[in-house]
Amino acid sequence: MxxxxxxxxxxxxxxxxxxxxxxxxxxxxxxxxxxxxxxxxxxxxxxxxxxxxxxxxxxxxxxxxxxxxxxxxxxxxxxxxxxxxxxxxxxxxxxxxxxxxxxxxxxxxxxxxxxxxxxxxxxxxxxxxxxxxxxxxxxPRVLEFEGGHFAKSSTDFLNLEELPKSLLFIGGGYIAFEFAQIAARCGAEVTIVHRGRNPLKNFDQDIVTHLVSATKKLGIKIFLKTEVEAIEKIGNKYRVKGKSEEKTEYFEAETVFNSAGRxxxxxxxxxxxxxxxxxxxxxxxxxxxxxxxxxxxxxxxxxxxxxxxxxxxxxxxxxxxxxxxxxxGNSKEISYPPMPTVVFTLPTMASVGYNESKAKELNRNIQVNYKEALDWFNAKRLKVEEYAFKTVIDEDTQTILGAQLIGPHTEETINLFAMAIHTKMKVNDLKKMIFSYPTMASDIPHML
Known part of the structure; x- marks a missing residue:
């Protein structure tokens, strides 16, 4: 021993x-x-x-x-x-x-x-x-339905020697949207099948709507409220059986990926x-x-x-x-600062702190700012079709409770919101900050 x-x-x-x-x-x-x-x-x-x-x-x-x-x-x-x-x-x-x-x-x-x-x-x-x-x-979650073993994992996707002409992703989370967009931009035909009513359920759904729109513009087909019940191998393709509230549908793809959670x-x-x-x-x-x-x-x-x-x-x-x-010895309790999280699609979607629905559960006086920013200079110079934000502010303390963003380089901008939340920086102090211009960070004061 x-x-x-x-x-x-x-x-x-x-x-x-x-x-x-x-x-x-x-x-x-x-x-x-x-x-x-x-x-x-x-x-x-x-x-x-x-x-x-x-x-x-x-x-x-x-x-x-x-x-x-x-x-x-x-x-x-x-x-x-x-x-x-x-x-x-x-x-x-x-x-x-x-x-x-x-x-x-x-x-x-x-x-x-x-x-x-x-x-x-x-x-x-x-x-x-x-x-x-x-x-x-x-x-990866084990797919218990018939033919579930035919679905490949996210690891398999990252090791593909050749990209299949058609792919289907089971699930509507990070992995599905990130990899689906990569594959579509490389020329593949892509389908996402998700059993829930909303994809990326832990994110603010107003912001998710913009990501779904951007994803569909890539030609990616998204089927919601559709439970995958079976995968069948037919020749060199797979047929996926999905059941929604209205009907049973069948999808075909060269390769099926299990992105139903980990x-x-x-x-x-x-x-x-x-x-x-x-x-x-x-x-x-x-x-x-x-x-x-x-x-x-x-x-x-x-x-x-x-x-x-x-x-x-x-x-x-x-x-x-x-x-x-x-x-x-046990002397250090775990303490979590604000945890920014990002969906690395294009555009990126980022979140930190409370979203609107969670903030309302706090029973505080909150101010919610939600806006599309396509008419802002940064959106115009980059010619983006999706740029939006939602910030949640505690009106009594004038501090930021949360921020949800979608648009160019939000994976970087969200870190500044994380610091502001962690340090309990006052909204007016943040508005008075001088940011280098024109940068994505220079838009922050206008999001408050």
Whole structure:
């Protein structure tokens, strides 16, 4: 049996943070991941997605400025995109493992299963640890209907050697809209089928309406209130059966992708053997991110049922909190600053703080500013067709409660709103700020 002070399940950003911080304080540390080291964001999510998006951003910008200084719209070379993306991805796992080796952290490459409250089976090894951290991240939801196994994952999309001529995405969240737009801009025929009434349900629906409009303008077909019931392989295509309130419909595509959500990857760990309480949202944790039922266990990132959003910077924050509590004893309660989140479509859609519906639940006096800004200079110079904002202000304190944006570079502008909310900056002070002009940030005072 191998023994450690700390053993971590998962090599994503929260697990990496905990491993490095604990090792730096002299604790013996082991870590395992059945997948290459680096986690979803670096290898199968945010980072490779953003690299791929870059090429389509160039094409989109050129398309908008056609006849306004641009004569030729560039074509996207999918193979070159994949090669460029892979240059980032392939370098990450060996770099991470080399860093662990230098710090004396033992690495494993197997699934983990609990045996008792503080022991694990990792491959052929039995591991005992004073503290075990579950930082296993999330994985695609299992599609239980007939033929569900035919649907590929978001990881498969990011590793496509060739882009299919037609694609169908099951689900109406981040992954569906981001990848659907990428594929459509690269020339594919794309369909989104979502069972809910509204896509991207956690965002302000007035702003989502603009994203749906922009997505449809790309030729992407969107079917809402339609439950996928089966996938059938017919020749070199797939036929997808969807049922709405009115009728049963059939869709055909070369490739079908499962973008129906990503639950925490904890349900194969035999948590019951370690007396670990959990829900569909992850391991049940207290304010120290410690298991509510087993004091030897901590959880962080997507594996924890915490108030943190499933975002990489949040996973890092939770990792630092867990490491601190393991090293010093439970002395650091998790505290979340405003958490900006972005849908990396074109245009980007961004949100931070309370949206209008959530703000109304606070029973405060609120002011809501919602407007399309297509007549503003920034929209005109960039020739965009979607630019809108909604800001929510506490009238009594004159501070910002939330902001929802759609338009060019909102992924950057939203960070300024996050800082304003976090520092409780007064609206009038923000209005008096001098921003460099003409920039997207210079529009902020007019959004208040």
């Amino acid at each position: 191998k023994e450690y002070d700390v053993f971590i399940i998962g090599s994503g950003m929260s697990g990496m943070t905990i491993a490095n911080k604990c090792a730096s304080k002299g604790l013996t540390v082991g870590i395992t991941d059945e997948l290459p080291y680096g986690g979803t964001c670096a290898l199968r999510g945010c980072d490779p997605k953003k690299v791929i998006l870059g090429a389509t951003e160039v094409r989109e910008f050129a398309k908008r400025l056609k006849s306004s200084g641009i004569d030729t719209i560039p074509k996207v070379n999918w193979k070159d995109i994949m090669s460029f993306k892979q240059s980032f991805v392939k370098a990450m796992p060996p770099k991470i493992e080399k860093g662990y080796e230098k710090k004396g952290i033992d690495t494993f490459h197997h699934t983990a299963k609990f045996l008792t409250e503080n022991t694990l089976r990792v491959g052929n090894d039995e591991i005992k640890a004073n503290k075990i951290v579950i930082a296993a991240g999330a994985k 639950p925490p990857a904890i349900f194969d760990l035999d948590l019951e053997k370690a007396n670990i309480a959990y829900s569909k949202n992850g391991v049940s944790v207290n304010e120290y991110l410690q298991s509510t039922s087993n004091q030897n266990i901590y959880a962080a990132g997507d594996a924890a049922d915490s108030e943190g959003l499933p975002l990489t910077p949040v996973a890092v924050l939770e990792g630092h909190t867990v490491a601190s509590n393991i090293i010093k």
